[in-house]
Amino acid sequence: xxxxxxxxxxxxxxxxxxxxxxxxxxxxxxxxxxxxxxxxxxxxxxxxxxxxxxxxxxxxxxxxxxxxxxxxxxxxxxxxxxxxxxxxxxxxxxxxxxxxxxxxxxxxxxxxxxxxxxxxxxxxxxxxxxxxxxxxxxxxxxxxxxxxxxxxxxxxxxxxxxxxxxxxxxxxxxxxxxxxxxxxxxxxxxxxxxxxxxxxxxxxxxxxxxxxxxxxxxxxxxxxxxxxxxxxxxxxxxxxxxx
Numbered sequence: 001x002x003x004x005x006x007x008x009x010x011x012x013x014x015x016x017x018x019x020x021x022x023x024x025x026x027x028x029x030x031x032x033x034x035x036x037x038x039x040x041x042x043x044x045x046x047x048x049x050x051x052x053x054x055x056x057x058x059x060x061x062x063x064x065x066x067x068x069x070x071x072x073x074x075x076x077x078x079x080x081x082x083x084x085x086x087x088x089x090x091x092x093x094x095x096x097x098x099x100x101x102x103x104x105x106x107x108x109x110x111x112x113x114x115x116x117x118x119x120x121x122x123x124x125x126x127x128x129x130x131x132x133x134x135x136x137x138x139x140x141x142x143x144x145x146x147x148x149x150x151x152x153x154x155x156x157x158x159x160x161x162x163x164x165x166x167x168x169x170x171x172x173x174x175x176x177x178x179x180x181x182x183x184x185x186x187x188x189x190x191x192x193x194x195x196x197x198x199x200x201x202x203x204x205x206x207x208x209x210x211x212x213x214x215x216x217x218x219x220x221x222x223x224x225x226x227x228x229x230x231x232x233x234x235x236x237x238x239x240x241x242x243x
Contacts, residue, residue: 007034008152015159021059021167022184026191028160029061029205035145035153037138038117039063039207042164044134045085052076058164062139063207066116070109078105085125085135091154094121094139117141122150124157136161182241186220189213191242194233 011031018024028040043057053076054060054067069075076082080101081094098110113119120143126134136157145153182190185206192202199210199217206213217229224239226232236242 004146004148004152008155011156012159015156015163018163019167020184021164022187024160024163024167025059025061025184025188028059028156031156032061032138035138035149035156036143037122037140039139041137042134042161044132045082046076047132053082056134058168059160061207063116063118064209064212066113066118069112069116075109079109080106081121081123081135081137085123086133089125089127091122091124091150091157094123097123113139114141120144122153124154124161126161134161181223182220182236183216186216186223187236187241189216190220190233190236193217193229194237194242 011027011034014027015024018027024042028042032038032040040059040061041057042059043053046052046056052071054071060067070079080097083101083106084092084097094110098106118139119141121137121139122143122145123135123137126136128134138153138157185208188206189202192205193199197205199213202213203210217232220236221227221229221232224232224235226235233242
């Protein structure tokens with residue numbers, strides 16, 4: 001492990017320079033290779049019964065299959081991690097949340113998450129003055145963080161949340177929209193494709209299926225009026241959508 005303090009500040013420096021959700025996503029994905037997490041989610045907690053967790057998500061690197069399962073089963077109201085976010089302002093491990101909010105429903109959520117590669121995790125809660133709650137959660141099949149690494153990831157989470165809120169606000173105002181009408185995920189798939197990654201490789205990197213990657217690339221091609229992937233990449237480079 002490199003010097004964690006310097007590494008954390010380097011990540012923060014890059015996060016501060018990001019201008020879109022896609023760029024924040026890419027930086028957090030890269031940071032995962034340093035801290036050992038595989039998935040992450042930045043978002044607020046629902047304020048009404050009608051809202052779900054993903055309705056409030058700003059940037060998600062969660063496995064798609066787990067997101068669907070979580071939503072369909074209504075796990076938001078059973079998840080011990082969500083309960084702990086509402087109770088504390090201090091960062092915590094998922095295992096601590098499960099221990100503090102021990103019940104059969106919560107245990108089922110944690111047990112099922114393991115089947116999607118989310119056995120361990122680290123969460124940083126946020127509580128705003130207006131009463132809104134949010135969190136940045138990092139998950140992995142196996143996550144082992146030293147005290148210094150927890151402190152470093154805590155700082156990264158703070159800056160990631162700040163930047164996610166900033167770029168989400170700009171997007172809501174119509175500023176910094178992805179050129180060509182491409183979504184953040186379509187741009188990410190194009191970037192990895194331009195780097196020589198197959199659909200399967202890209203799916204592993206982004207924690208989505210290769211079929212979903214192909215769908216994003218096909219959608220990007222239509223928006224770019226391209227007839228194949230090579231032309232899509234060339235057009236995206238020409239327009240400055242990817243570098």
